[in-house]
Amino acid sequence: MHSKEQISHDEYQKAADWLTSQTRHRPQVAIICGSGLGMLADTLKSQNSFAYSDIPGFPQSTVQGHAGRLVFGELNGKTCVCMQGRFHMYEGHSLCKTTFPIRVFKLLGVETLIVTNAAGSLVDGLHIGDIMIIKDHINFPGLVGFNPLTGPNDDKFGPRFPAMSSCYDKGLRCLAMEVAKELDVAGIMQEGVYAMVGGPNFESIAEARLLHCLGVDAVGMSTAPEVVVATHCGMRVFGLSLITNKVGKSYEDSDSVNHEGVLEVGRLRSDTVQKLVTEIIRRMEINNNTNNAV
Numbered sequence: 001m002h003s004k005e006q007i008s009h010d011e012y013q014k015a016a017d018w019l020t021s022q023t024r025h026r027p028q029v030a031i032i033c034g035s036g037l038g039m040l041a042d043t044l045k046s047q048n049s050f051a052y053s054d055i056p057g058f059p060q061s062t063v064q065g066h067a068g069r070l071v072f073g074e075l076n077g078k079t080c081v082c083m084q085g086r087f088h089m090y091e092g093h094s095l096c097k098t099t100f101p102i103r104v105f106k107l108l109g110v111e112t113l114i115v116t117n118a119a120g121s122l123v124d125g126l127h128i129g130d131i132m133i134i135k136d137h138i139n140f141p142g143l144v145g146f147n148p149l150t151g152p153n154d155d156k157f158g159p160r161f162p163a164m165s166s167c168y169d170k171g172l173r174c175l176a177m178e179v180a181k182e183l184d185v186a187g188i189m190q191e192g193v194y195a196m197v198g199g200p201n202f203e204s205i206a207e208a209r210l211l212h213c214l215g216v217d218a219v220g221m222s223t224a225p226e227v228v229v230a231t232h233c234g235m236r237v238f239g240l241s242l243i244t245n246k247v248g249k250s251y252e253d254s255d256s257v258n259h260e261g262v263l264e265v266g267r268l269r270s271d272t273v274q275k276l277v278t279e280i281i282r283r284m285e286i287n288n289n290t291n292n293a294v
């Protein structure tokens, strides 16, 4: 499944131009809603929303809990665009398709990307319903060559060999912890390492043990490609994982994970995630002098 698909600069530009012609909003912040977290988009004021099927070049969402709509609007003084539904490698999309919206956002002038996801915990300290601030990731598909940046480099977006050593912005991570304390949810929040696996199956016991040995705190099937592409084009990134399940590491465990359970935890914690994200957005500084569009 080593995709040879390439997307031209013109195709990203076409989607950006179409969106610019349909909405007066010029977003500074983009938010990707993880499984069961689509309600984040509902908080935007003066909304304009578009079905992915109407946007030139956008793939379609196929996963339950991912509505497939792009929502523009205002949130606490910032103009935002929210993906109510993301694309996953396991849906059969090429990685450059799963990350297509990120470069469109760049062309729209977005400078900060907020990613959220549902993930399984591999460590004792992260419980169901906890929220992990992503400090770093392990991009397992990327390590073996499944990378959205594979193919000719588009220098207009970024360099051939981008660094990934500080892709989750430290300032925003600190801000998130401050906000968590003020909202009295610091007890359910901590930083950790997210790993992306290809999915769509959940982990076997032996795989879970391997991930644990490798220093993974939470595992999911998304996010890393989006963050790689955003970092490549110079966006500031902040990420949150909602812990929706514990990943079984013992053959004695009887609990087994399923997507309905993942979505249910998303619904139960939606309010907290929403409050955190909206407060972080309110307080984050935006560099108004920079038009990031390339």
Ligand SMILES: O=P(O)(O)O[C@H]1O[C@H](CO)[C@@H](O)[C@H]1O
Residues within 6 Å of the ligand: 033, 034, 035, 063, 086, 088, 116, 117, 118, 119, 199, 220, 221, 222, 223, 258, 259, 262
């Ligand atoms: O990463 P998000 O989209 O939040 O979803 C996570 O939850 C789904 C599995 O229940 C998988 O798609 C996994 O990646």
Ligand SMILES: Nc1nc2[nH]cnc2c(=O)[nH]1
Residues within 6 Å of the ligand: 118, 119, 120, 121, 197, 199, 201, 202, 203, 219, 220, 221, 244, 245, 246, 247, 257, 262
């Ligand atoms: N791979 C993986 N993805 C998830 N998404 C939500 N929970 C999980 C999990 O336990 N494993």
